[in-house]
Amino acid sequence: MTDKIATLNIPGQDSVELPIYSGTLGPDVIDVGALTKRGMFTYDPGFVSTAACESKITFIDGDKGILLHRGYPIDQLATQAEYLEVCYLLLYGELPTQAQKEEFVETIRYHTMVHDQINNLFKGFRRDAHPMAIMCGVVGALSAFYHDSLDINDEKHREIAAFRLIAKIPTLAAMSYKYSIGQPFMYPDNNLDYAENFLHMMFGNPCEDSNINPVIAKAMDKIFTLHADHEQNASTSTVRLAGSTGANPFACIASGIAALWGPSHGGANEAVLSMLEEIGDVSRIDEFVAKAKDKNDPFRLMGFGHRVYKNFDPRAKVMKETADDVLKELGITDDPLLEIAKRLEEIALEDEYFIEKKLYPNVDFYSGIILKAIGIPTSMFTVIFAVGRTVGWVAHWNEMIGDKSRIGRPRQLYTGEPKRDMPAIDKR
Numbered sequence: 001m002t003d004k005i006a007t008l009n010i011p012g013q014d015s016v017e018l019p020i021y022s023g024t025l026g027p028d029v030i031d032v033g034a035l036t037k038r039g040m041f042t043y044d045p046g047f048v049s050t051a052a053c054e055s056k057i058t059f060i061d062g063d064k065g066i067l068l069h070r071g072y073p074i075d076q077l078a079t080q081a082e083y084l085e086v087c088y089l090l091l092y093g094e095l096p097t098q099a100q101k102e103e104f105v106e107t108i109r110y111h112t113m114v115h116d117q118i119n120n121l122f123k124g125f126r127r128d129a130h131p132m133a134i135m136c137g138v139v140g141a142l143s144a145f146y147h148d149s150l151d152i153n154d155e156k157h158r159e160i161a162a163f164r165l166i167a168k169i170p171t172l173a174a175m176s177y178k179y180s181i182g183q184p185f186m187y188p189d190n191n192l193d194y195a196e197n198f199l200h201m202m203f204g205n206p207c208e209d210s211n212i213n214p215v216i217a218k219a220m221d222k223i224f225t226l227h228a229d230h231e232q233n234a235s236t237s238t239v240r241l242a243g244s245t246g247a248n249p250f251a252c253i254a255s256g257i258a259a260l261w262g263p264s265h266g267g268a269n270e271a272v273l274s275m276l277e278e279i280g281d282v283s284r285i286d287e288f289v290a291k292a293k294d295k296n297d298p299f300r301l302m303g304f305g306h307r308v309y310k311n312f313d314p315r316a317k318v319m320k321e322t323a324d325d326v327l328k329e330l331g332i333t334d335d336p337l338l339e340i341a342k343r344l345e346e347i348a349l350e351d352e353y354f355i356e357k358k359l360y361p362n363v364d365f366y367s368g369i370i371l372k373a374i375g376i377p378t379s380m381f382t383v384i385f386a387v388g389r390t391v392g393w394v395a396h397w398n399e400m401i402g403d404k405s406r407i408g409r410p411r412q413l414y415t416g417e418p419k420r421d422m423p424a425i426d427k428r
Contacts, residue, residue, distance in 0.1 A: 006030050013038060025059050025068075041411045051232075053240060053405060057090060057395050058231045062308040067315065069229060070094070078318045083224040083388070084108060084194050087166055090229055090395040105193075111167035112188035112197065115145040118172075122179045131176040131383045132261045138172050139165075140254030150248045152401050161249040162394045169253075169390045170194070173383045174201030180379070195221035198387070202376070215329040216374050219322045223367055226315040227385050229392030230308075235259040235266065239393045240400050241408040249397060256393045257386050266389075270381040272303040272368035276337040285343055293353055303365030304348055305358065312360045319366035320345075326370050341369050 004020035016038060019031045029051045032042050044050045059068045067074040070089050077086050081095070088096040088104050096104055121141055125134050142164070143150060149160040175185050178201075186201040189210070196217045204210035230236070238259040242252045260266035279288050291299040306313050332338060345361050348354040371381055 004028070008035075010038065010040070023054075026061065043413050047237070047410075052237065052408070053232070053400065054403070055232070055396065055399060056093065057399060058229045058392070060231045060308055062306075063310050065309055065311040065314045067230070074226065074314050075318050078222050078225045078315070081225070082193070083221045083228070086225050086228050087391040090391050091162060091398070107163055108167045108194065109188075109190050111163050112171055112190070114142075114168050114171050114175075118142075118145065119175075119185065122175065125179070127180060127182065129180070131173070131180060131379050132257065132386075134176040134179070135169075135172060135383055135386060136254055136258050136261070138176070139169065139257055140251050142168070143248045143250040146250070152243075152246060152248065155402070158249070158398050158401060162391075162398060165249065165253055165394055166391050170198040170387050171201060173380070173387050174198060176383060177202055177377075177380055193217070193221075195224065213329065215325060219326050219370055219374070222318060222322050223370065223384065224388035226319060226363055226367075227388035229389070229395065233265065234262070235389065236393060236396050239397050240405075243397045243400055244405055244408040249394070252397050253390060253393050256389070260386055260389065261382060266382040266385040268302060268364040269368040269371070269385065270378050272341075272365055273337065273372060273378045273381070275302040276340050276368075279340050281336065282339055282343055285340060285347070289344075289347060289351070301344065301348075301359070303368065304344075304354065304361055306362045309362070311358060313362040315363040316361055316366060319363050319370070320361070323366045323369045323373075326373050330373055332373055335373070338369060338373060341365070 004022075006018045006020055007015050008018055009015045016034055018034055021029045021031060023029070035041055042050070057070065059071075060066065069077060069086065070093055072089070072095075077089070081089075084105050085096060085101055087108075088101065118138065118141070121138050122134065125137070146161070146164060149157045149164065151157045171188055178185050184206055186204045186206070188197050189200050190197075192200055192210075192212065196212045199212050199217060199220060200210040232240075235256040239252050239256040242255040243249075247255075263271050279285060288299065288301070291297045292301045327338065345365070348359060348361055354360070367385075368381065371384065372378075376384065
């Protein structure tokens with residue numbers, strides 16, 4: 001795996017040789033494990049220069065705008081495959097044959113219902129609870145209902161847990177929404193595909209048959225696909241860290257949901273809508289663009305640029321086309337927030353400031369537009385992100401357990417008080 005060595009010169013000590021590893025793609029990686037024998041370790045706030053694991057699932061080259069799942073470009077997967085095919089790919093490493101796809105789809109369909117007693121958990125939440133708060137609690141509680149798949153060292157148990165999570169989290173997400181608006185829960189409909197079923201459970205009611213618009217269902221399927229995995233991001237790393245302790249899969253995925261909730265991570269598309277509401281009117285766009293260009297102004301345009309992608313977000317082109325299809329299908333021409341969004345998009349693609357700094361609209365910008373257009377409330381945006389990302393979390397968790405990874409234990413640079421003796425209370 002390596003035939004290269006880096007030599008590190010340490011003042012006052014002999015130099016230390018560190019092996020250099022090369023992956024299939026991406027930069028070489030220096031193994032710094034030998035430093036611990038010297039009583040030293042590296043300092044890397046945010047882990048931006050640290051590879052904490054070896055993985056075969058997803059590759060990102062942010063400078064070139066590349067995102068690959070098991071080697072396949074994300075734009076090809078989003079336009080030529082269905083979400084559950086991508087799930088199969090992430091879990092098993094290869095795209096399914098027709099027979100494998102049919103079996104996998106049927107298996108997920110079989111697991112979409114949740115235990116009836118889970119309904120009681122929702123009664124413990126206030127009606128106005130944020131759906132992500134509900135998801136954190138209810139997903140973690142699944143381990144109390146499915147005891148037969150908690151042996152993480154059993155490959156079959158891990159597979160059953162994966163099926164259950166991919167199948168049931170859309171059901172729980174829709175239940176979270178229904179509970180917040182006081183409507184009855186909708187049972188899954190096994191005659192519908194994955195995205196159609198989610199929309200049925202979100203917007204259907206027991207009094208009439210659901211009528212799912214195929215354009216909207218296709219858009220939802222693409223949203224799930226484009227969010228399926230994104231390498232070692234904050235929530236995936238959280239799932240891996242929790243999983244390294246031997247925690248059960250439901251608890252690990254709940255930890256990922258909690259991490260995703262942050263506005264700097266999964267809450268970005270929710271922040272886009274908040275920004276549009278703050279701008280309020282097309283006539284104020286120039287004012288806010290000027291604020292965004294002002295280095296001394298804390299205002300930032302949400303949904304433009306990306307921490308990882310220094311060129312463009314490869315998911316954004318597919319999401320833009322999907323947004324255009326949805327707006328055309330729904331005939332939306334007079335929504336003030338969407339009008340602001342479209343104008344901001346035009347500016348970002350034409351203005352020299354945005355072009356020079358490569359602040360292109362990203363996947364969060366367009367997904368926020370789509371979700372707003374189809375009537376999904378802002379509080380549910382991150383929940384839908386979690387639905388799509390569940391398979392990525394599960395794939396990484398399963399890979400880590402299968403590799404028998406050691407427990408995660410980051411180190412620190414301690415800058416507190418040195419050792420001191422405790423004074424008596426009257427001397428403090």
